Amino acid sequence: MIAAVLTIAIMATLFGLILGYSAIRFRVEGDPIADQIDSLLPQTQCGQCGFAGCRPYAEAMAAGEAQINRCPPGGEATMIALAELLGRDPVPLEDVEAAEKPKSVAYIVEEECIGCTLCIQACPVDAIMGAAKQMHTVIVDECTGCELCLPPCPVECIHMHPLETTPLTWRWPFPARTGSEGAHG
Amino acid sequence: MAEQRKLWPFHGGLHLDDHKAESNASPVRSVALPRRLILPLQQHIGQRAEPVVSVGDAVRKGQLIAQATDYVSASIHAPSSGRVVEIGAAPIPHPSGLSDTCIVIETDGLDSWDELPAAMPDYRNADAADLRERIRWAGIVGLGGAAFPTAVKVNTSGQRPIDTLVINAAECEPYITCDDVLMREQAADVIDGIDILSHLIGARECLIGIEDNKPEAAEALRRAIAGRASGHDDRPIEVVVVPTLYPSGGEKQLILLLTGREVPSHGLPAAVGVLCQNVATVVAVADAVLRGRPLIERIVTVTGGGAKQPGNLRVAIGTPIDFLIAQAGGYSTHINQLILGGPMMGFGLRSDKVPLTKATNCLLAASRTETPNSQPERPCIRCGECARVCPAQLLPQHLYWHARARDFDKAQEYNLFDCIECGCCAYVCPAHIPLVAYYRFAKTEIWAQERDRDKSDLARRRHEARVARLERLEQERKARLRQKKEALDSKSGKTGAGDAKKAAIEAAMQRVAAKKAAQQVESGTE
Numbered sequence: 001m002i003a004a005v006l007t008i009a010i011m012a013t014l015f016g017l018i019l020g021y022s023a024i025r026f027r028v029e030g031d032p033i034a035d036q037i038d039s040l041l042p043q044t045q046c047g048q049c050g051f052a053g054c055r056p057y058a059e060a061m062a063a064g065e066a067q068i069n070r071c072p073p074g075g076e077a078t079m080i081a082l083a084e085l086l087g088r089d090p091v092p093l094e095d096v097e098a099a100e101k102p103k104s105v106a107y108i109v110e111e112e113c114i115g116c117t118l119c120i121q122a123c124p125v126d127a128i129m130g131a132a133k134q135m136h137t138v139i140v141d142e143c144t145g146c147e148l149c150l151p152p153c154p155v156e157c158i159h160m161h162p163l164e165t166t167p168l169t170w171r172w173p174f175p176a177r178t179g180s181e182g183a184h185g
Numbered sequence: 186m187a188e189q190r191k192l193w194p195f196h197g198g199l200h201l202d203d204h205k206a207e208s209n210a211s212p213v214r215s216v217a218l219p220r221r222l223i224l225p226l227q228q229h230i231g232q233r234a235e236p237v238v239s240v241g242d243a244v245r246k247g248q249l250i251a252q253a254t255d256y257v258s259a260s261i262h263a264p265s266s267g268r269v270v271e272i273g274a275a276p277i278p279h280p281s282g283l284s285d286t287c288i289v290i291e292t293d294g295l296d297s298w299d300e301l302p303a304a305m306p307d308y309r310n311a312d313a314a315d316l317r318e319r320i321r322w323a324g325i326v327g328l329g330g331a332a333f334p335t336a337v338k339v340n341t342s343g344q345r346p347i348d349t350l351v352i353n354a355a356e357c358e359p360y361i362t363c364d365d366v367l368m369r370e371q372a373a374d375v376i377d378g379i380d381i382l383s384h385l386i387g388a389r390e391c392l393i394g395i396e397d398n399k400p401e402a403a404e405a406l407r408r409a410i411a412g413r414a415s416g417h418d419d420r421p422i423e424v425v426v427v428p429t430l431y432p433s434g435g436e437k438q439l440i441l442l443l444t445g446r447e448v449p450s451h452g453l454p455a456a457v458g459v460l461c462q463n464v465a466t467v468v469a470v471a472d473a474v475l476r477g478r479p480l481i482e483r484i485v486t487v488t489g490g491g492a493k494q495p496g497n498l499r500v501a502i503g504t505p506i507d508f509l510i511a512q513a514g515g516y517s518t519h520i521n522q523l524i525l526g527g528p529m530m531g532f533g534l535r536s537d538k539v540p541l542t543k544a545t546n547c548l549l550a551a552s553r554t555e556t557p558n559s560q561p562e563r564p565c566i567r568c569g570e571c572a573r574v575c576p577a578q579l580l581p582q583h584l585y586w587h588a589r590a591r592d593f594d595k596a597q598e599y600n601l602f603d604c605i606e607c608g609c610c611a612y613v614c615p616a617h618i619p620l621v622a623y624y625r626f627a628k629t630e631i632w633a634q635e636r637d638r639d640k641s642d643l644a645r646r647r648h649e650a651r652v653a654r655l656e657r658l659e660q661e662r663k664a665r666l667r668q669k670k671e672a673l674d675s676k677s678g679k680t681g682a683g684d685a686k687k688a689a690i691e692a693a694m695q696r697v698a699a700k701k702a703a704q705q706v707e708s709g710t711e
Contacts, residue, residue: 038645041641042637042641042644043640043641043642043644043645043648044641044644045644045648053648053652054645054648055648055649124648124651125644125647125648125651126647126650126651127647142643142644142647144640144641144644165281165283166283166285167227167277167279167281167283167285168227169633169636170279170280170281170283170629171626171629171630171632171633172280172622172625172626172628172629173626174626175562175619175622175623175626
């Protein structure tokens with residue numbers, strides 16, 4: 001009887017020590033789940049989810065404080081990927097209209113730009129080049145199409161241009177000779 | 186002699202009606218020069234070339250008009266003399282039917298040559314880097330259809346040594362005969378090109394793989410080998426006749442067939458010590474090295490029931506396809522669809538107002554009976570025929586399920602990217618499922634996802650850098666303010682001026698209060 005109690009007690013202490021030690025020794029800095037979520041988000045940093053960028057939204061989701069359907073640029077694909085990662089049920093997107101917008105990039109009408117630098121300050125990825133009283137321009141390859149530069153512009157010289165399909169970015173269509181599309185997922 | 190060589194058959198494959206007799210009976214015809222030559226800047230795999238001429242410039246035949254911009258890129262030369270009339274978007278031969286940037290030359294009919302670089306007849310004593318530079322200058326790409334820059338492919342430094350040069354002369358796809366007639370008419374050039382490449386990569390031997398439905402070409406090559414000037418350090422070249430079995434001209438299939446070495450998944454032939462080159466590419470190399478000529482023309486097969494006079498034509502690159510077909514006799518009344526490439530791997534052109542590019546080996550004017558299967562797709566009956574014929578030993582049925590379900594991770598697990606799109610599986614499918622179309626769809630979707638991922642990674646890095654920068658600036662600002670404040674405090678502490686100031690302010694306030702009181706008294710008395 002005593003031997004059994006002792007054995008269990010010793011084992012409990014031992015395991016407790018091992019666990020306690022590993023908690024210190026193998027401590028993970030940051031939140032790995034938030035990292036994983038962040039890697040699924042499209043990184044437009046547009047703030048349409050109501051958070052100040054993709055990372056804060058990822059952290060909120062990791063903490064269980066935010067729904068998974070608030071990323072319009074990611075669309076349904078991102079929502080489904082998030083649902084899979086977090087083991088939640090897929091939910092319809094909050095803003096379906098915004099999700100169906102074609103991918104676009106900002107374009108500055110250079111004749112109209114007055115060089116106020118407001119858009120440069122608004123751009124979350126530093127994709128606008130220019131200086132005070134100098135014409136500004138968008139680095140197309142780095143623009144995420146978040147539209148955050150549109151409201152600050154005092155002369156409304158920034159427009160969104162849909163990204164054109166080139167032979168390099170063109171995709172073969174889904175073969176649909178039966179008329180009915182294949183099952184999703 | 187060659188027949189005794191041991192062959193290592195690959196898995197699957199199909200015996201197809203080769204339909205070669207329609208186009209290989211007559212010698213190569215030359216066609217007239219069109220009024221306009223249209224040269225897309227992207228005719229190859231890799232970065233697009235950058236124009237080095239502007240609109241209005243006069244150009245001469247062989248003059249460089251667009252420069253390779255990157256290591257994996259290919260230069261473009263003027264195929265004839267004339268004037269550059271446009272640099273802008275024009276339709277290109279692509280399954281999408283989209284446009285891309287092209288240089289348009291209006292020919293002057295003189296066809297006068299530009300000054301060409303010196304020939305290198307003494308290439309055996311030339312530096313390998315110089316030879317590669319010449320191939321790169323000439324803008325040579327793989328002419329079998331893939332259009333990968335040859336100068337990159339032959340740069341084998343840093344890889345394991347290449348012992349075998351395999352020349353792809355199989356030309357396994359039905360209808361296409363441009364390599365066949367090229368070998369019959371220019372066998373000596375083929376052998377010259379092989380000698381150059383063997384020397385360049387240091388191969389011990391060269392094997393020319395040729396299907397047994399081209400006996401004349403094989404014989405011409407054997408004669409050329411026997412007749413080549415002996416001496417030097419020329420390596421043995423052997424013509425290996427292989428049975429006609431589609432797709433023995435697939436790079437990995439031919440290498441296995443001839444050498445018994447299997448190129449690993451996602452690997453290059455260099456991984457097994459082999460370099461494989463198409464026979465037309467080899468001739469282009471000989472032209473560049475021995476004659477100093479850039480790649481500005483090629484032989485193309487025009488064939489099919491929809492063409493009035495099937496045959497092979499020597500054509501300037503950039504020639505509009507409608508002009509080319511007209512030169513070849515025009516369409517017959519049976520034309521149903523114009524296919525670029527062969528019936529198995531080609532794709533339907535949406536318009537014939539597109540130019541011929543370096544990679545175009547065949548124009549198949551298909552009649553209704555020749556048009557690839559277009560019957561309605563029916564459900565898969567799981568017969569497994571597709572897996573039986575797949576030369577890459579994949580499981581086409583599984584790839585189909587996953588591509589159809591858009592489960593691209595799973596499709597990649599089943600080695601989607603080892604699929605060479607030969608079309609054997611779709612050809613035998615009793616349910617008429619366009620299997621290759623599903624694989625192409627899945628591949629381009631995966632590439633698009635990769636591009637998106639790269640873009641979001643870039644955005645993340647830039648955003649993080651921006652946040653870090655803003656934080657740093659804020660901290661620097663705070664630090665500056667603190668410093669200023671400290672400086673002020675220490676100053677006032679030293680001189681005791683702070684107290685004096687306080688006293689002065691108090692005194693001033695007292696004065697103001699006294700004045701106010703006095704005013705009130707005054708107003709009260711009034």
